[in-house]
Amino acid sequence: MPLPLDTFTLGPLHLAARVVGSGPPLLLVHGFPLDHTMWRYQIEDLSARYRVIAPDLRGFGASGFDPRDETVTMRRYADDLAQLMDHLAPDEKFTFCGLSMGGYIAFQFWQAYRDRLAALVLCDTRAIADTPQAREGRKALSARVLSEGPAAAADAMMPKFFAPRTELDNKAVVEETRAAILRASPRGIAAALAGMAARPDVTAWLPEIATPTLVVVGQHDAISTADEMRGLADQIPGAQFVAIPAAGHMLPLEKPADFRRAIESFLQTVAPRGSAPC
Numbered sequence: 001m002p003l004p005l006d007t008f009t010l011g012p013l014h015l016a017a018r019v020v021g022s023g024p025p026l027l028l029v030h031g032f033p034l035d036h037t038m039w040r041y042q043i044e045d046l047s048a049r050y051r052v053i054a055p056d057l058r059g060f061g062a063s064g065f066d067p068r069d070e071t072v073t074m075r076r077y078a079d080d081l082a083q084l085m086d087h088l089a090p091d092e093k094f095t096f097c098g099l100s101m102g103g104y105i106a107f108q109f110w111q112a113y114r115d116r117l118a119a120l121v122l123c124d125t126r127a128i129a130d131t132p133q134a135r136e137g138r139k140a141l142s143a144r145v146l147s148e149g150p151a152a153a154a155d156a157m158m159p160k161f162f163a164p165r166t167e168l169d170n171k172a173v174v175e176e177t178r179a180a181i182l183r184a185s186p187r188g189i190a191a192a193l194a195g196m197a198a199r200p201d202v203t204a205w206l207p208e209i210a211t212p213t214l215v216v217v218g219q220h221d222a223i224s225t226a227d228e229m230r231g232l233a234d235q236i237p238g239a240q241f242v243a244i245p246a247a248g249h250m251l252p253l254e255k256p257a258d259f260r261r262a263i264e265s266f267l268q269t270v271a272p273r274g275s276a277p278c
Contacts, residue, residue, distance in 0.1 A: 005036075005062055010083040016062035017055035017084065021047025024118070024267075025089040028054040029081065031100030031124075031249075032196065033153045033189045034180045035061030038099070041256035046263065050095075053088055055081065057105075059188020061180075067187050071194035074101075078108040085116065095267060097121035099252065100223065101192065107202045110209060119270045120213040121263060124224045124249050127232050129201040138197040142190040153189050154181040163220040163248035173253050206235035213239040214266040218247030218254060240266055 005016040018036050020043060028039040036043075036054040043052050057077055059065035085094060095118055098106035103125020110117060130138065144152040158178055167174055215233035217226050226243045233241035242262045247254040 005056075007062070008084055008087055010080060010087070012066070013058060013080065014064040015055055015058065015080060015084055017053055017088075018043055019051070019053050019088065021050055021052045023050045025085070025092055025094035026050040026052050026267075027081065027085065027094055027096050028052060029096065029098040029102035029105055030054075030057065030060070031098075031102050032192055033060065033150070033157065033184050034177065035183060037061070037180050038177070038250070038253060042252055042260065042263070045256065045260045049264070050267075051089070053085075053094075055084060057192075059185045059191055061183060065185050065188045065191070069187075069191050071198060072188075072191040073108075073195045074104045074199045075108045075112065076195070077105045078112060081105070081109060082113050082116070093118035095119040095121060095270070097123065097263070098125065099123035100125050100249065101196060104196065104199055107205065110211060111202075111205060114211060117211045119267065120209070120211050121266070122213065122215050122229075122232070124217050124221050124229070124251055125232075126224045126228065127201065127203045127206060127235075129199060130197050135197040138193040142193040145186050145189045145193075149186055150182050150184050150189060153184070154178050157181065160222050161248060161250045163218060163246055163254060165246050166248060166250070166254045170254070173250075177250065177253065203235070206232065207237065209236045209239075212266075212270045214242065214262065215239050216242045216244065216251065216259070216262050218249060218251040219243045219245045220247060221249045221251070223249045240269075 008015050030038050035056045039054045056063040103122045213236050217229040233239040244258045252259045
């Protein structure tokens with residue numbers, strides 16, 4: 001059954017989020033074109049130690065979307081999340097964990113709101129901008145989604161998401177991931193595609209990131225490769241790097257126990273259990 005959600009009114013926008021647990025705040029930001037349910041194992045496993053906040057970004061899951069928005073930039077998503085966290089944890093620093101598009105948003109959040117951050121967890125993401133070919137691909141996919149619906153996004157993205165063993169051994173996770181894509185608003189998907197195509201190259205920011213950072217990737221990720229992610233980590237001062245075997249781009253779903261251990265081990269170095277990450 002779907003997890004119960006809280007709804008938060010942020011000006012004209014309604015954001016839905018799963019908020020559970022107690023302790024230092026941990027914000028989990030989903031990838032494209034998914035929703036908060038991609039973190040279901042982490043919501044359950046980490047809420048014993050952390051106050052886990054897993055929102056649906058605008059246009060995805062149960063969150064609202066302004067159909068007049070043809071583009072939602074990564075900075076705009078970051079601004080939404082800053083408002084959400086001002087409401088939920090106004091006096092606390094928190095860990096921002098983002099996967100894929102959630103990582104693009106994490107970079108924008110760090111750039112604008114770094115004083116709010118206790119730590120960063122960058123999962124299966126990229127610092128570089130799209131190539132011209134990739135931008136054209138996003139534009140073409142956007143047109144298909146607006147014409148055919150979210151199934152076009154599922155057909156395009158699903159073959160890239162999972163390691164081969166996951167597709168063979170965990171078909172339930174694969175099917176649930178496709179179902180999450182099908183719940184998304186076509187206009188929300190199209191606006192996110194336009195926003196990702198417009199995002200800047202943030203590689204030059206990496207050496208400036210003083211926030212404690214974990215970079216974690218599935219060893220078989222075909223979108224943000226382990227080699228690329230290792231190079232990203234090498235440019236962030238003091239960053240920890242973890243590559244998890246037998247996982248692809250959907251690492252938190254494919255290897256939830258390994259992912260949890262990586263997160264918990266890292267967060268223990270940032271703020272020992274029972275203390276607030278200030």
